[in-house]
Amino acid sequence: MNFTLLRKELSELRLCVLLVGLVYGMDVFYLLGTDFPDMPTDNEKSAADEIIPTLFFGILVGITVLSRERDQQTQSFLDALPVSRLGVFLHKALAALVIVLFERSVSFLLGLFYAWVSLNSLSKPIAGVELIAQAGLSVLLEMTVVGAAVLFSFSRQWFPLIAGLALLTIVWFRTTSSPMAAWLDTPTLLSPVINEGILILPWKQIGGHAFLAVVAWTCSAIAYQWQDGIVSRWMDQMSAWKFAGWITNIGRAFAILVWIAAIGFMASNENQDSKSPEEQAAGRPARSGSKAHGGSSAMDGFAKFESEHYELIFKESQRETVDQLAWSIDEVHEQARAYFQHPPAPSARIVVDVASAVSSHASGQANWTKIRVPLALATSNQDFLQTLRHETAHVFIEQLSNGRATDHFNAMRMFHEGVATAVQLEGYGDTSLTERQRMNRWAAGTDSRGRVPFKLLCDNEALNRERDSDVVYPLGYVVANALLDAGGPTLPRRMLEALRDSRLPPGVMPTELWRILLQKCGTSLDLVIASYETRLDLLGAREKTFVDGLPRLTGTVTVDGAEIVIRAEQKTSPNPTATNPAATMVCMVSQNRVLDTTPEYMPMQEDGSFRIPRLRVSGTKLRYLLGWSTADSANVIFEPWSESVLTNAN
């Protein structure tokens, strides 16, 4: 090893070192200026949080390794040294490794320091082995990124485009059902697990990333050494082309397109979202007795129907069903309007698209003044009208709040869904009464699985971490009724108007937002909470028999060869004979897709277990929901989320 050369290469990378110091220094400065590092925090840092700095510094180091030599035209001096090109390259790689180790060490030591100063006598000891393993794996990841960036840096101004295409390829590869896709699961790479004192390393992902790193570094070494840098000379010639300038500009624009496509690709998923409403209806396990009606063919033409308040867009094949519904849809609008104490109707007709698809696990969707309620997903005309009433309520909520209910989606989702559910069930007749009872049973059943405190209910992100995200429908419905108790039938509308007119404090927390709104309406959050809890207690007492028929469930997870097996066990019921014979067990599994966290239903096997191919779950942990599906409840009553470590041993 030539230490002079290594020192020179390190000095070439000193800007990266400075930037590392700057970024982490600012991080420390910010923390000290705004918080107490010595107090335990609830915000656990996940392995995925490490990916962004790793990528950032990896790319920075990677593009600096060779580019400075090229920019300053000092490569010829290196060629004059009595060191082979391969030798020079190895020193450059070693210098990059030193910088990566430095950056990762700073990150690791800071994390360790924060963990240490915030320890108290009740804290779990710092999982040193796990942290060291994670740091080591992040070094592997960063070296992979550096290797790829070095390789792509040969493309010079085309770097963003090539890097984007590489990302797109990896993202596309992950969405294929290829068993190899799991090898490139980066979050799993950074999530070593300690199970019963034994460190479980993600060997498959280590292998995948190490392979990529070796390939990238080897290719870079070959490109650097090949005929004394012929690749660079080619690029010089290309840069001298007449149209090189604008090709570069277009390349940059195209790169942005590729990056957007890559991110969009991450959002796409391979199941229900790409299906037509009819296919969605066929594949949906949600409601018992579900049967699509008003089906259509792909070759249909579109038609419109205008009522006083709605403009229906449908396919010609749905005309018969639409004709049956047409006379009653304005009544739906009036019912929703009556709930909000007759505000002015939206200036233009509400557009109702009954032919287009909606997101999976949804019966309808509303965006400002456009509603989508696929006829194919409705079980009956009454069901369609209920969904339309629900979505019309969303439109009113958005209109009355001037769109600010969506701006504060995290805090207001429960309001949105709860009030819309209340409006949905405002219809007349026995059917609606039964639906109300089913909704109440859903609420009582959910409550029997552990009370969801109001604070959690109005923080959608926190709620989704602990419970099925759909609990906002039944519990929001209870809250909607509690609002009426606290402030009378005008309160929902007054809250929305207060939301529209208020200047809320920056970064307002969900509970605080509710408190402010209710305060502006002359009532108090405590009044609503008191009513919410009282109503849940009453529901629990009223629906005791129903709830007792659905014993609590626990699951055991085993890895059986290529399959993960979840077996649900009933906790002892107070009265085993009271178990509801019509109820069936349901299981949902969290998906690890990058931008799609919608859980996926698992079909029950003949032996009563739920099975999922091991390859479908790329991580070392499985999150799942177990619950009961019964016609007596509006939807499945789920236990809170469970998590299990996946090892061949269990």
Added chain:
Amino acid sequence: MIFGLIEKEWRQHGAMILFVLILLTTGFVVLQNMEVLVQYGGSNFALLDLLLFALLPIACLVIGNALIAAEFRQRTQVFLEGLPMPRWMMLAVKYGFGLVFVLVAAGTLLGVAFRSGYQTEAMTNRFALLLWIKTVGWAWFCWSVIFTHAFLGRYRIAIGVAIVALLLWAQQEAGVMISRFGPFELVSDRFAYERFEIPVEALWMTCILIIVITSFGFALGLVRDATLATMLSEKMSAREKMAMTALCVLGMVLAGSAAERKEKTDSLQLPGAIDVVLGVGNVSAAAAVTEPTIEETEALKLHATAAAELLAGAAEYLGCKRLPPLFMVHRRDMETQELEDGELSSRQGYLIRLNMISTHPESDALKARVLQKILAAHQHLRLESDTRSWVLQGFATWWPLRKKVTTPQELIALRLHSEMPQDITVTEYDLLHWLQFQKRLNDDSLAATVAAIGILELGKVGSEAQRRFLGSVLAYEAPHDFRAMVHDGWYNVPYLVRASTDWDLSLFAKRWTQSLLAAPESKP
């Protein structure tokens, strides 16, 4: 001459412009094929909105870079300045050329959206006009910004990043509704759905911004015979790059820090509350019922007064200049002595829920809870640490009982610990790891009694020393940053015990243990 200039720009950049147009249209098609986006937005115009918001500014950036920034960087504008026409006209041609391209690009995208969504969008003339106005307004605004931005030369990336970061921060952290402001309102989330209302205010604001920003751009391009723009377009040195990066990061940190320190809460007002202010004690009591009975109203008054007296007395003893407000909420559905914390941040104060009819205002448990939580909120919960929580618990337990008890025996008797273990010992280690000690006892009430016996033990040195110690731990008004951490490290509990009593912590623990061991024997 003007046509000659336009022809020059077209010949120089025409191919690229066409390519960018193709790219934008391709981008639209790519978006239209993303099922998740299509289903989420439910409209072709939602995709157009996304494209206008995300990609059109980038297309403008590419054109702005080619038309202006590159011209000044390569100093080829010198050739243009030699032409027999004023400099402003040269800039106006570039501005107009770029504007036409941007409007054509936006119009093409709108046309594609119209074409593909003609049947499924329930089109009306008014809706089409609205879409057109918004698209043109936004496109013009984007080009004006990028035109001006291109004159910033080597600082344009840093300034661009800073502006985008500032807008994001203002929207997400500072509570400023950027998405509801002027040009951003035009391409907000209701772009694709609003079919009636013309955004007059947003359009006016956009027009004003376009005029102001464009004027600024022309000023940059014309000032001092365009030497400023030429100077700015020179390449940045490595040190300048580092300094710019540092400045950007520092600016963001300082802005974030300032926002974090700003109060993120409104003051709390309970409707129909009875407010009592006594010294620094500020209590607000209300009933969580729509129509409180006379009995309940009376209970609110009693509770508020008792709590205010408690807080005022304790604050005076400790030397607190300020205390966070206390909010008490009456709940009919709660049991006697059932106490529940509300969801308030320490900056807002402390909220407690209880049944004020069945819980007596002079209840020792209630007083202890209120005192403990208010003092904890006063220091942003830092008193609930391993080394300080025994002081907090001990004082909160002892203070309401101070006139009734002088010995540990009396304290235990009053606290109803008939089954108190006889072998409780307190060591120096326990005083530094109180949370663990409390968990070991497995009874919070018992731990509080033990802590209060410690406070009684301190009193044996003298009431002034006891007051000094308690005041030095509990009266500190902690800022919400590292200074509180440094303060607590510097004025640590062993130091404060020694400074107030001349005992070291182990001696204090020994005396405390003796008190504890002696206490149960003489229990009543």
